[in-house]
Amino acid sequence: MGKTLAEKILSAKAGVDAHAGDIVIAPVDLVFAQDGTAPLAIKQFQSCGFDKLACPSSTIFFLDHNAPTPTKELANDQLLIRNFAKKCGACLSDVDEGICHQVIAEFHVNPGEIIVGADSHTVTAGALCAFATGMGSTDTAIAFALGKTWFRVPESMKVNVSGRFPKMVCAKDLILYLIGRIGADGATYMSMEFGGETVARMPVSQRLTIANMTVEAGAKTGLFPSDEITRKYLESRGREDKWRRIQADSDAKYEHVIEIDAGKLVPMISKPHTVDNTAPVTEVAGTKVQQVFIGTCTNGRLDDLAIVAKILRGKKRHPDTRLLVAPASRDVLLEAVSAGYVRTMIQAGAIILPPGCAACVGGHQGILGDGEVCLSTANRNFKGRMGNPNAFIYLSSPATAAASAIKGKITDPREFV
C-alpha cells in the first residue's frame, strides 16, 4: 500500500513499515523549546534525573516570545535558559534573532527530518517537508535527553489546490478559508498534506504560512512535498546538499480529499474569538480598528512586508489606528531595510518592533485596551490572546491589514490594486 508524506517520513526515520494508527518510536533531528515553555522543560528534565542532552548541537533554546523581557520574572526565566544552554552545550537563539519557526526555516530544517518543539506552531517546518509537531514541555524534555520520542502515525487529509490567486489574495486567505470550511477541529490528530498545481508553484514563504496554521484546524503536522521550489529555497540558504525529493505515493490512502480553486478565493478574515469563525473581508468591512499588528510566524516574512510596503507607499496610517510591524527574524529585518520596506512603513506611521513574537502572545509590545479591536496577521484570535479578554482580535492577510491601517477600519485590499 502506498504511503502519505507522514507515513514515508516516519517509516524512514523509525526504520519500520509505518501506517496510520501505528505507534512508533523515532529519533528526532531537532528538538527545541522557547522562553515560554523551556523553563518547565528544564525543570522536568532535571526531575527525571537527566544531566546530558542526547545531541547538544541539535537542541535549541529560542528566546522569542518575550524578547526582550518585560518583567523581572520573565528575565529570570531567560537567565535560567541561558545558563542551562551554556552548561549543557545546547544552541541558544537569543532575543535578537527572531521567532523560532522562522529561524528554523532559515537555518535548520531539511526535508525528511523529524522536528519536535515545545510550541504548537512547530508545524510550520512542514513547509519544507519535515514531520514537525508541537509538544509540551515534558515530552520535549524527554526528547532532549533521549533524542527520540513516540508518535502515533497520523491519518492524512489531502488538500489539492488548483488555479491562480486573484490579486490581493494569498496563502493566508487560503488557509483561513480552509479552516473555516473544516472547523477548528476538522483535522484533529491528522496530517494535512498539500498538493496540486498551485502548491507546485507556491513559494516557500507562503507554504510556511499555510503549514503554520494547520494546527488551528487541530492537525498534528502540515506537510508540503519536497520539490524544486524546496531545493531552490535550501540553495538560497546554503543547504542545497540537504535537499532530496520527497513526494507521497500516488496510491497513498487519505481520510479526506479537499479540492480548492484558488482562483475563486477572496480576502478572508477570522472574527473574534475563534480562528474558524471566518468570513469574506467584505462581510465585516467598515469595522473600526484601533490597532493593526503585522508580523508573527504566520506572516512576518519578507514577502509579507513587501506587499505591506507596496500598499503603504506614500500613504499614512489612519490617525486613530496604531500600526505595529514585527519582522519574523533578523534576516527578514535586514532584507526589509535593504529593500526600503522599513523606511516606507515608518514613513506611513508604523512602529517597527524587534524580530520576535511581539504582540501575538499578550505579554508585551501592543497589549489591547478594553473594547479595542485589533486586526492581526497572526494565527490566533482567542479571547485574551493579546493580553486583554475584553478586546477583539480579527485575523487577516498582510494586504488586508495594511489596507485597514490606512483606512482605520477593516478594508478589502482589492481597493488598493
Added chain:
Amino acid sequence: MLRGKAHKFGDDISTDLIQPGRYNYLRSNLSELAKHVLEDADPAFASKVNKGDFLVAGKNFGLGSSREHAPTILKLAGVSAVLAKSVARIFFRNAINVGLPVLICDTDKIDDGDELEIDLASGTIKDLTNGAKLTSGVIPDVMLKILSEGGLVPYIKKYKDFKI
C-alpha cells in the same frame, strides 16, 4: 474510583482561556499561576473548584498552544479528570504526561454541578445526580501506561526509556 462535582464549560476552550498569556510571568510559580486558571472563561472557577472535582467540556477542549501549564494548573487547582466530547491533540498528550486523566464521552448528558463517580480502569462515568451512565473512548496503551505511573516524569524515572 473518583468522585466529585462537575464544572461545565462549552466548546473550544483554548489553552489561552485555561492559562491566560498575560500571566506568563508566573509560569515558574505554578501555584500562583493556578489561581488564574480558566479566569477568562469563568472568573469564579478557581475559587469554587474543590479537590477531586471534574472539568466537563464540549468539543475540542484545550485547543491552541502547547503550554503544558494548562493541564498542570487544572490539576493543581484540584481537577481530578477532564471530560469532553473531544480534546485537542497537544492538550491530550500533555494532560496524560502530567497525570491528569482525560475521558472522551457525550458530555451533553452531564449538567453543571452534577455529582459524578468515575472508574478510570473501566472508563465508566456515573452521573449520580441524574442517573446517566457513560463510557469513555479508548486511550492508546502507551498513554494508559504513562497515566498509570502518574505521568511521564515518574514513567521515565522508572523505565529510563519508552517501553512500547
